[in-house]
Amino acid sequence: QVQLVESGGGLVQAGGSLRLSCAASGRTFGGYNAAMGWFRQAPGKEREPIARIMWGTGNTYYTDSMKGRFTISRDSAKNTVSLQMNNLKPEDTAVYYCTYPTYARGTYWTADYWGQGTQVTVSS
16 A cells, blocks of 8 residues: 655646645555656546656656646655646646556556645636
8 A cells, every 4th residue: 555645735826836745655655666646637627647757766757748847856765756836827727646656658647546636726
Protein backbone atom coordinates (compact mmCIF):
# COMPACT_ATOMS: atom_id res chain seq x y z
CA GLN A 1 0.00 0.00 0.00
CA VAL A 2 1.05 3.56 -0.71
CA GLN A 3 -0.39 6.71 0.82
CA LEU A 4 -0.21 10.03 -1.00
CA VAL A 5 -1.15 13.35 0.58
CA GLU A 6 -1.23 16.53 -1.49
CA SER A 7 -0.97 20.07 -0.20
CA GLY A 8 -0.47 23.57 -1.50
CA GLY A 9 -3.64 24.18 -3.43
CA GLY A 10 -5.64 27.34 -3.09
CA LEU A 11 -6.94 30.46 -4.78
CA VAL A 12 -4.61 32.49 -6.96
CA GLN A 13 -5.04 35.27 -9.48
CA ALA A 14 -4.31 34.73 -13.15
CA GLY A 15 -0.61 35.13 -13.81
CA GLY A 16 0.31 33.95 -10.35
CA SER A 17 2.14 30.84 -9.18
CA LEU A 18 1.50 27.93 -6.86
CA ARG A 19 3.62 25.06 -5.69
CA LEU A 20 1.90 21.78 -4.92
CA SER A 21 3.52 19.12 -2.80
CA CYS A 22 2.80 15.45 -2.27
CA ALA A 23 4.09 13.37 0.61
CA ALA A 24 4.35 9.66 -0.05
CA SER A 25 4.55 6.79 2.39
CA GLY A 26 3.98 3.09 2.49
CA ARG A 27 5.81 -0.16 2.46
CA THR A 28 5.92 -0.50 -1.32
CA PHE A 29 6.83 3.07 -2.13
CA GLY A 30 10.12 4.08 -3.65
CA GLY A 31 10.91 1.77 -6.52
CA TYR A 32 13.89 2.92 -8.57
CA ASN A 33 12.10 2.46 -11.87
CA ALA A 34 8.76 3.77 -10.65
CA ALA A 35 7.45 7.24 -11.36
CA MET A 36 5.47 9.73 -9.34
CA GLY A 37 3.10 11.90 -11.26
CA TRP A 38 0.52 14.64 -11.29
CA PHE A 39 -2.88 14.69 -12.94
CA ARG A 40 -5.70 17.17 -12.82
CA GLN A 41 -9.43 17.17 -13.37
CA ALA A 42 -11.46 20.26 -14.09
CA PRO A 43 -15.21 20.41 -13.52
CA GLY A 44 -17.06 18.65 -16.30
CA LYS A 45 -13.86 17.51 -17.98
CA GLU A 46 -11.91 14.30 -18.15
CA ARG A 47 -8.91 13.77 -15.99
CA GLU A 48 -5.68 14.74 -17.74
CA PRO A 49 -2.05 13.93 -17.01
CA ILE A 50 0.48 16.66 -16.38
CA ALA A 51 3.91 15.23 -15.64
CA ARG A 52 5.79 12.35 -14.09
CA ILE A 53 9.24 11.93 -12.61
CA MET A 54 11.27 8.75 -12.31
CA TRP A 55 12.00 8.13 -8.66
CA GLY A 56 15.48 6.69 -9.20
CA THR A 57 16.91 8.89 -11.97
CA GLY A 58 14.86 12.05 -11.61
CA ASN A 59 14.10 12.07 -15.33
CA THR A 60 10.98 14.09 -16.05
CA TYR A 61 8.28 13.78 -18.65
CA TYR A 62 5.48 16.18 -19.51
CA THR A 63 2.44 15.95 -21.69
CA ASP A 64 2.71 18.31 -24.64
CA SER A 65 0.03 20.66 -23.39
CA MET A 66 1.71 21.05 -19.99
CA LYS A 67 5.22 21.87 -21.10
CA GLY A 68 6.54 25.29 -20.24
CA ARG A 69 4.53 26.45 -17.23
CA PHE A 70 4.69 23.36 -15.02
CA THR A 71 7.78 21.84 -13.41
CA ILE A 72 7.85 18.56 -11.50
CA SER A 73 10.58 17.77 -9.00
CA ARG A 74 11.26 15.32 -6.18
CA ASP A 75 13.03 15.16 -2.86
CA SER A 76 14.09 11.58 -2.36
CA ALA A 77 15.17 12.16 1.22
CA LYS A 78 11.72 13.43 2.18
CA ASN A 79 9.70 11.17 -0.14
CA THR A 80 7.99 14.16 -1.66
CA VAL A 81 7.20 15.33 -5.15
CA SER A 82 6.32 18.88 -6.09
CA LEU A 83 4.64 20.63 -8.96
CA GLN A 84 5.60 24.24 -9.56
CA MET A 85 2.95 26.03 -11.58
CA ASN A 86 3.68 29.44 -13.08
CA ASN A 87 1.68 31.97 -15.07
CA LEU A 88 -1.53 30.29 -14.03
CA LYS A 89 -4.65 30.77 -16.11
CA PRO A 90 -8.34 30.39 -15.20
CA GLU A 91 -8.43 27.21 -17.29
CA ASP A 92 -5.92 25.67 -14.90
CA THR A 93 -8.66 25.56 -12.28
CA ALA A 94 -9.00 21.91 -11.29
CA VAL A 95 -8.41 19.32 -8.62
CA TYR A 96 -4.79 18.21 -8.80
CA TYR A 97 -3.85 14.64 -7.92
CA CYS A 98 -0.57 13.04 -7.02
CA THR A 99 -0.06 9.49 -8.26
CA TYR A 100 2.24 6.52 -7.86
CA PRO A 101 3.44 4.55 -9.68
CA THR A 102 2.57 6.41 -12.84
CA TYR A 103 2.55 4.65 -16.17
CA ALA A 104 2.55 6.05 -19.66
CA ARG A 105 1.76 4.26 -22.90
CA GLY A 106 1.97 6.90 -25.58
CA THR A 107 -0.62 9.52 -24.70
CA TYR A 108 -2.38 7.23 -22.22
CA TRP A 109 -1.29 7.73 -18.62
CA THR A 110 -2.58 6.02 -15.51
CA ALA A 111 -1.52 5.10 -11.98
CA ASP A 112 -2.12 2.58 -9.23
CA TYR A 113 -2.42 4.95 -6.26
CA TRP A 114 -3.98 8.39 -6.12
CA GLY A 115 -4.00 11.07 -3.48
CA GLN A 116 -7.20 12.72 -2.34
CA GLY A 117 -6.53 15.76 -4.51
CA THR A 118 -6.00 19.44 -3.82
CA GLN A 119 -8.13 22.20 -5.30
CA VAL A 120 -6.51 24.91 -7.38
CA THR A 121 -8.67 27.86 -8.35
CA VAL A 122 -7.38 30.58 -10.65
CA SER A 123 -9.40 33.78 -10.78
CA SER A 124 -9.40 36.10 -13.77
